[in-house]
Amino acid sequence: MSDxxxxxxxxxxxxxxxxxxxxxxxxxxLDIMDVxxxxxVHGLDHVMGLSESRLHQAGFVYGMLGTLxxxxxxxxxxxxxxxxxxxxxxxxxxPSFIPITFELTVLFAAIGMVVTFYVVSGLGPGITxxxxxxxxxxxxxxxxxxxxxxxxxxxTGIRNFFGTTGASEVHQKEV
Amino acid sequence: xxxxxAPVRDHLIEGSKTYHDITEDICRPTxxxxxxxWLVALLLSVTVLTVGIIAILYTIWVGIGTWNLNRTxxxxxxxxxxxxxxGIGHAGTLISAILLLFRQKWRTGVNRAAxxxxxxxxxxxxxxxxxxxxxxxxxxxxxPYPNTRGPLWVNFNSPxxxxxxxxxxxxxxxxxxxxxxxxxxxxxxRDRSKGIRxxxxxxxxxxxxxxxxxxxxxxxxxxxxxxxxxxLVLSVHTIVSFDFATSVIPGWHTxxxxxxxVAGAVFSGFAMVLTLMLIVxxxxxxxxxxxxxxxxxxxxxxxxxxxxxxxxYLTELFIxxxxxxxxxxxxxxxxxxxxxxxxxxxxxxCNVISPQMFWSKKLRRNVTFxxxxxxxxxxxxxxxxxxxxxxxxxxxxxxxxxxYYVPSLTEIGIYVGTFGLFFTLFLLFTRVAPxxxxxxxxxxxxxxxxxxxxxxxxxxxAKAKAEAVEETAH
Numbered sequence: 001m002s003d004x005x006x007x008x009x010x011x012x013x014x015x016x017x018x019x020x021x022x023x024x025x026x027x028x029x030l031d032i033m034d035v036x037x038x039x040x041v042h043g044l045d046h047v048m049g050l051s052e053s054r055l056h057q058a059g060f061v062y063g064m065l066g067t068l069x070x071x072x073x074x075x076x077x078x079x080x081x082x083x084x085x086x087x088x089x090x091x092x093x094x095p096s097f098i099p100i101t102f103e104l105t106v107l108f109a110a111i112g113m114v115v116t117f118y119v120v121s122g123l124g125p126g127i128t129x130x131x132x133x134x135x136x137x138x139x140x141x142x143x144x145x146x147x148x149x150x151x152x153x154x155x156t157g158i159r160n161f162f163g164t165t166g167a168s169e170v171h172q173k174e175v
Numbered sequence: 176x177x178x179x180x181a182p183v184r185d186h187l188i189e190g191s192k193t194y195h196d197i198t199e200d201i202c203r204p205t206x207x208x209x210x211x212x213w214l215v216a217l218l219l220s221v222t223v224l225t226v227g228i229i230a231i232l233y234t235i236w237v238g239i240g241t242w243n244l245n246r247t248x249x250x251x252x253x254x255x256x257x258x259x260x261x262g263i264g265h266a267g268t269l270i271s272a273i274l275l276l277f278r279q280k281w282r283t284g285v286n287r288a289a290x291x292x293x294x295x296x297x298x299x300x301x302x303x304x305x306x307x308x309x310x311x312x313x314x315x316x317x318x319p320y321p322n323t324r325g326p327l328w329v330n331f332n333s334p335x336x337x338x339x340x341x342x343x344x345x346x347x348x349x350x351x352x353x354x355x356x357x358x359x360x361x362x363x364x365r366d367r368s369k370g371i372r373x374x375x376x377x378x379x380x381x382x383x384x385x386x387x388x389x390x391x392x393x394x395x396x397x398x399x400x401x402x403x404x405x406x407l408v409l410s411v412h413t414i415v416s417f418d419f420a421t422s423v424i425p426g427w428h429t430x431x432x433x434x435x436x437v438a439g440a441v442f443s444g445f446a447m448v449l450t451l452m453l454i455v456x457x458x459x460x461x462x463x464x465x466x467x468x469x470x471x472x473x474x475x476x477x478x479x480x481x482x483x484x485x486x487x488y489l490t491e492l493f494i495x496x497x498x499x500x501x502x503x504x505x506x507x508x509x510x511x512x513x514x515x516x517x518x519x520x521x522x523x524x525c526n527v528i529s530p531q532m533f534w535s536k537k538l539r540r541n542v543t544f545x546x547x548x549x550x551x552x553x554x555x556x557x558x559x560x561x562x563x564x565x566x567x568x569x570x571x572x573x574x575x576x577x578x579y580y581v582p583s584l585t586e587i588g589i590y591v592g593t594f595g596l597f598f599t600l601f602l603l604f605t606r607v608a609p610x611x612x613x614x615x616x617x618x619x620x621x622x623x624x625x626x627x628x629x630x631x632x633x634x635x636x637a638k639a640k641a642e643a644v645e646e647t648a649h
Contacts, residue, residue, distance in 0.1 A: 052395075077328045103340040
C-alpha cells in the first residue's frame with residue numbers, strides 16, 4: 001500500500017457506546033473516516049448514513065444471466081444444433097429444462113455476488129489490508145478519523161469527543 | 176442489537192461470557208497442540224481412508240465387475256451410499272440458510288461445523304457416481320463441452336445430468352457460503368497470532384478489516400446467499416429423487432418422492448450434526464456455546480422430519496394398495512415382507528418408531544440418549560435408501576431374473592473409506608478453523624447470553640411486582 005494516511009481512532013468496549021458515539025459525531029459534524037467492529041452491529045449502517053448495499057441488484061442480474069445462459073443453450077442444442085427425440089417428446093421440451101436452468105441461475109448469482117463482494121470491498125486472496133488495532137476483530141469497537149488537513153484545534157476536538165463519549169483507548173497511527 | 180429480549184427465550188450462551196471470552200474459547204483449539212485423542216482419531220481416520228483408496232483403485236484397475244451388481248440389480252451400495260451422504264449433506268445448508276431466513280438464533284452455535292460437515296459429506300457423495308461411471312478418466316464427458324464427436328451434447332432431459340448440475344452447484348454455493356462466513360473469523364485468529372501462523376491466516380482472511388461498510392455488505396451477501404441456498408438445498412434432493420421417480424420401475428415411479436426425500440435428508444443430516452457436535456462440544460470444551468437448548472432444538476427438528484418420513488412411508492403403502500395396480504402392490508409387498516424384510520423393518524424401526532421418543536422433553540435434553548439416537552437414525556436412513564434401491568430391483572418384471580444382492584468386500588471397503596475421508600477432513604477442520612462462527616455468536620450475545628436473559632427476566636419480574644403494588648395502592 002503506497003498511500004499511507006495518519007489516523008486518529010478511539011476504541012469503545014460496547015456497541016451501545018459506539019452507536020451513541022457515532023451519533024454524537026454526526027451531531028458535531030465530525031467526518032468519520034470509518035467504523036470498525038468485531039461483528040455486524042445492527043443499526044450502525046443507519047446511524048452512519050450508509051446507503052443500502054446494492055449487492056442484491058447485482059445478484060439479480062447475475063441470476064438472470066444464468067437463467068438465459070442455461071435455457072438459451074439447451075434450446076439451441078435441442079432445436080438447432082443437434083435435435084434428438086427423447087421419449088417421443090418435442091425437441092423443445094421446456095419443462096425438462098427447468099432443473100438445470102434453476103441450478104445455473106443459483107450458481108451464476110452466487111458466484112457473481114461473492115466475487116463482486118470481494119472486489120468492491122477490496123478483499124481477496126493475497127490482499128493484505130493494514131488494520132488499526134488487533135482487538136478490533138476481538139472485542140473493541142473503533143471509530144476512526146483522518147488527521148490529514150485538520151488543524152490542531154480540530155484534532156483536540158476529536159480527542160475531547162473520544163473522552164466525552166467514553167472511548168477506553170485513543171491512538172494515533174499511520175496506515 | 177435489540178434492547179427488547181423476550182423473557183421466554185432460553186439462553187444460548189452460558190457462563191456469562193464477554194466478547195473477549197468468546198474469542199478466547201473458540202480460537203483456543205486452533206492455537207494449542209492437539210490432544211493425543213485427536214491424533215489417535217486422525218490416525219484411525221487416515222487408516223480407514225487408505226482402505227477406501229485401495230478399494231477404489233482396485234475397482235478402477237479391475238473394473239466394476241469387482242462389485243456384486245448384476246443384471247437385475249444394477250444399483251446397490253454405490254447409489255445407496257451416494258444418496259445417504261447427499262442426504263447428510265443437507266443439514267448444513269438447512270441450518271445456515273433456512274434458519275437464517277427464519278431468524279433462529281440457535282443456528283449460530285452449530286452452523287459453521289454443520290456447513291463444514293455438508294461440504295465433506297457432499298464430497299463423499301460425489302465420489303460414488305464418479306466411480307460408478309466405470310471409466311472415471313472419461314468423467315468429463317458429463318459436462319456439455321464442445322467435443323470432437325459432433326459436438327454431441329449431453330442429454331439435458333436426463334435426471335442423471337440434472338444431478339450433475341445440482342450437486343456441483345450445491346457444492347460450490349455451500350463452499351462460497353461457508354468461506355465467506357469464515358473470513359471475519361480467520362481475521363480474528365490472524366490478529367491474535369504471530370509468525371508463520373499470522374502469514375497463513377493473513378492469506379486466509381483476505382485482508383478483512385471489520386469496516387462497517389464491509390459488514391453491511393457481508394450481511395447482505397449472507398442473506399441473499401441464504402435466500403438462494405434455501406431453494407437450492409430443496410432442489411438437490413428433489414433432483415436426486417427424480418433419478419428414481421422419473422423411471423418406470425414400480426416402487427420408484429411415485430410422485431411422493433421429492434418431499435419424502437427432502438424430509439429424509441434433513442432428518443439424517445440433523446442426526447449427523449448431532450453425532451458430530453456432541454463429540455465436538457465435549458472434546459473442545461464448547462458446552463457453553465452448544466448448549467442443551469441447541470441439542471433440544473435439533474431434536475425437535477428430528478422428531479418433526481422423522482414423523483414426515485413416517486407419514487411418507489405409510490402414504491406409499493396406502494397408495495400402492497389404493498391404486499389397484501398389481502405391479503405396484505407387488506413391489507410394496509416385496510419391499511415390506513419379501514427377501515429384504517429385515518431392511519424394511521430396520522428402516523421403520525430406526526426412522527419412524529425410535530424418534531418418537533423425542534416427544535419427551537427429558538430425552539430431548541439427554542446428551543447420551545441423543546447421541547445414541549443420532550446413530551440409530553443414520554443407520555435407519557441408510558436402510559431407507561437400501562430398501563428403495565436394492566429391494567425394488569431385486570424383484571423386477573421377470574421372475575426368472577429375480578435375484579439377491581450382497582455387497583462385495585470392495586464395495587464395503589469403499590463405503591468404509593468414505594467415513595475415513597469424512598472424519599479426516601472434519602478432524603483437520605476442527606484444528607485449523609473456528610468450529611463456531613465467532614462473529615455471529617458475538618452478535619447474539621446481548622440477546623441470548625445467560626447473564627442478559629437472567630437480568631432481563633429479573634427486570635421484568637421487578638417491574639410486574641411494582642405495577643402490582645401500584646394497582647393495590649389505587
